[in-house]
Amino acid sequence: xxxxxxxxxxxxxxxxxxxxxxxxxxxPAPERLRMRVAxxxxxxxxxxxxxxxxxxSAVAGAAAAAILILxxxxxxGPAGPLAGxxxxxxxxxPTASENMLPLMPVxxxxxxxxxxxxxxxGPLLAALVALPFLAALLxxxxxxxxxxxxxxxxxxxxxxxxxxxxxxxxxxxxxxxxGAMLAxxxxxxxxxxxxxxxxxxxxxxxxxxxxxxFGLGWRSSAGGSxxxxxxxxxxxxxxxxxxLSNQGELPLTVTSFDMQRFRVEQPAAAFISSVELRxxxxxxxxxxxxxxxxxxxxHPFELPPQGDTSLVVILHLKECPSVxxxxxxxxxxxxxxxxxxxxxxxxxxxxPLRYSMLGIERETEVRLNAAISLVFGSNAVTC
Amino acid sequence: MxxxxxxxxxxxxxAVAAHxxxxxxxxxxxxxxxxxxxxxxxxxxxxxxxxxxxxTEAEDAAHDAAVLAWRRFxxxxxxxxxxxxxxxxxxxxxxxxxxxxxxxxxVELPSEDGERGGLQAPDRAGQLLARDALDRAFARLEPDHQxxxxxxxxxDLTVDDxxxxxxxxxGTVKSRLHHALRRLRTEMERQGWREETSxxx
Numbered sequence: 015x016x017x018x019x020x021x022x023x024x025x026x027x028x029x030x031x032x033x034x035x036x037x038x039x040x041x042p043a044p045e046r047l048r049m050r051v052a053x054x055x056x057x058x059x060x061x062x063x064x065x066x067x068x069x070x071s072a073v074a075g076a077a078a079a080a081i082l083i084l085x086x087x088x089x090x091g092p093a094g095p096l097a098g099x100x101x102x103x104x105x106x107x108p109t110a111s112e113n114m115l116p117l118m119p120v121x122x123x124x125x126x127x128x129x130x131x132x133x134x135x136g137p138l139l140a141a142l143v144a145l146p147f148l149a150a151l152l153x154x155x156x157x158x159x160x161x162x163x164x165x166x167x168x169x170x171x172x173x174x175x176x177x178x179x180x181x182x183x184x185x186x187x188x189x190x191x192x193g194a195m196l197a198x199x200x201x202x203x204x205x206x207x208x209x210x211x212x213x214x215x216x217x218x219x220x221x222x223x224x225x226x227x228f229g230l231g232w233r234s235s236a237g238g239s240x241x242x243x244x245x246x247x248x249x250x251x252x253x254x255x256x257x258l259s260n261q262g263e264l265p266l267t268v269t270s271f272d273m274q275r276f277r278v279e280q281p282a283a284a285f286i287s288s289v290e291l292r293x294x295x296x297x298x299x300x301x302x303x304x305x306x307x308x309x310x311x312x313h314p315f316e317l318p319p320q321g322d323t324s325l326v327v328i329l330h331l332k333e334c335p336s337v338x339x340x341x342x343x344x345x346x347x348x349x350x351x352x353x354x355x356x357x358x359x360x361x362x363x364x365x366p367l368r369y370s371m372l373g374i375e376r377e378t379e380v381r382l383n384a385a386i387s388l389v390f391g392s393n394a395v396t397c
Numbered sequence: 398m399x400x401x402x403x404x405x406x407x408x409x410x411x412a413v414a415a416h417x418x419x420x421x422x423x424x425x426x427x428x429x430x431x432x433x434x435x436x437x438x439x440x441x442x443x444x445x446x447x448x449x450x451x452x453t454e455a456e457d458a459a460h461d462a463a464v465l466a467w468r469r470f471x472x473x474x475x476x477x478x479x480x481x482x483x484x485x486x487x488x489x490x491x492x493x494x495x496x497x498x499x500x501x502x503x504v505e506l507p508s509e510d511g512e513r514g515g516l517q518a519p520d521r522a523g524q525l526l527a528r529d530a531l532d533r534a535f536a537r538l539e540p541d542h543q544x545x546x547x548x549x550x551x552x553d554l555t556v557d558d559x560x561x562x563x564x565x566x567x568g569t570v571k572s573r574l575h576h577a578l579r580r581l582r583t584e585m586e587r588q589g590w591r592e593e594t595s596x597x598x
Contacts, residue, residue: 035447041446051460052435055431
């Protein structure tokens, strides 16, 4: 007799299959597993402080984003803060640089010719550029929290992105699309503003004049800017008057001359012991070719929007015993328009100034309408 | 019977109250999740152990499922459906683990009694051999088929219940059951087992 083994398969043997499956049942969950599972939520429990901070920061982020968009839209519009060309200077009639167009450190805003009125460097720039990104994220969380309870819980657990994507709603794509578009808009606006980080409302005006005592002559360069040549006098003083203009829509205060930056960035600083600025007497705005007119020592002064004023820059020259004095000016030095020095010279093209606007201290280099060149008596160029 | 209905209503009321409290933010989601997970952990672990056939694997699967469930807890609209939802996650984790096991099979050493087929065995030993054969046959099923068989024959769920739990059509459940049982039968036969008992003179 041969007995076939009975298989526990098939409709008549379902009980066997059930028995076999139940034999695989490991019983109640071990305590170790229970403890591990209890820790799952504990380890990722969101901080309660966020429950309070998130709505507040979301509102703040939304407000910041709205301000930024409004700000950018205002600048873009034809009624932007600096739409159109800069207003004419109120100073004396320019002489050497009368036909020179102002040089902008950055390109003007398309179509309107406006440049940015508010400085966008330092903390303000960081805030204006970084806030949109933060605002976009917070807004997404805000949308998610406001709209759906499940997404709200997800937002509490995983943050903004998780909350938004956890929305289970037939029209969730609308929110996602809106969130993505908002984020993209803010990023574009932020990046657009970033390129204006070097813009500055403080520019030279259209008035500049050299000290006639040591003036040798002028020369127009092919690049469009002039050079004003003055003889180097060891231990002497060279004076030049120039016009400063606030081309922005907000008042600014010129606070100081940045001598440290001047020494670093201007080669001619090696021949100059100090730089002194003098202002017109009293609160007088405007200016004069006469360097003696500027009787007042420098003090911080305010430039109103679209306003300008003149000041005199006094360069205190070093002795520089190894450097021969520059040539004495001829009788026709004032009208010597195509003067070309026969010996070496160094040039000062920019004046570093500090100013404050909206309480924010900034540095800028005012590019001179006509660079000041110190002409030596020989080709020696070391002090 | 009335009392039981009253208990059910009370439980429903508690569940609704808990749900409302959760929605209104009075209940911490982490506390709520921990409570629910602990309540249904036994069910999930036992189901995982049946599907995977290994308590250690089941423990890891249950833990992984709990982590996933917590991450997705925000997507659970109705806390009353936590058990089904959690078990579905457990089964998905089990399926992934089974697939991983298939890609990285463990080589089993041959047993000491040599070839199983053709051996006479006492009843007790026969049962053990039958279970061993079922283990082998079950392990050869597709992970989806294993899950369906476990839900059908271990949890005693109907086809419709399984379909709801796995969020698949009932026809798919029937199809998987059919193919799973046929494959089990084939595998058992391949190992020398027959469905019918026959005595030959």
